[in-house]
Amino acid sequence: MSKHILFVCQSCNDAAHKRIKPSQGAQLLEQLNTLQAQDSPITIQPVDCLWMCSRACVVSVSAPNRPTYLFTDLPLADSAAALLQFGELYRNSHNGDIPWKQCPEALQSAQVAKIPAV
Template structure:
């Protein structure tokens, strides 16, 4: 991996259409699945951070991947039951680029269909 450390922000308040009112939300289930999948990948340069909201409520479950000096991507419409491995694979591709831009055809299908935003890197102060 080229990236020293990538951060994966996971919206834990995302609610799926079928989520019970008093049960765990889809975003929290996705967060748990990602932590378990990451534990099975020792040495992966990914930090998973739960966040209260990414403001993409109409496209839950939502994650954002960021790294210093790279583009940030926001992805939605992820399935908490099956997306964890695909997300980590996609972050591996992201980490292997100098700027965070993975060619469209090389992205996992879930990332191609689920991209919500691409945000330019923050400028580096001189």
């Protein structure tokens, strides 16, 4: 099966928390790494910037020949487990299309973009 990657911006902070260290993105990355199972087929890949600098937390989910999902304004407290759940739905889907009703509730308050596969 293709490689499925969860890209996590590790430098982002929302506008109200610009000076927080470690950044909200780094905190989310740590939560994801803590919760992820050792044998997970989903790769968590930290990135320095996803160009959404005032919209923490920012994550994209991508795989070859599948749409890419971009999540912004993720609530730090509830997102890690929901992102891993979304990653599993994405990986197990036939073509990467996730119906909105199946999207974990914690992610439904975030800003989401679905970018078609190339």
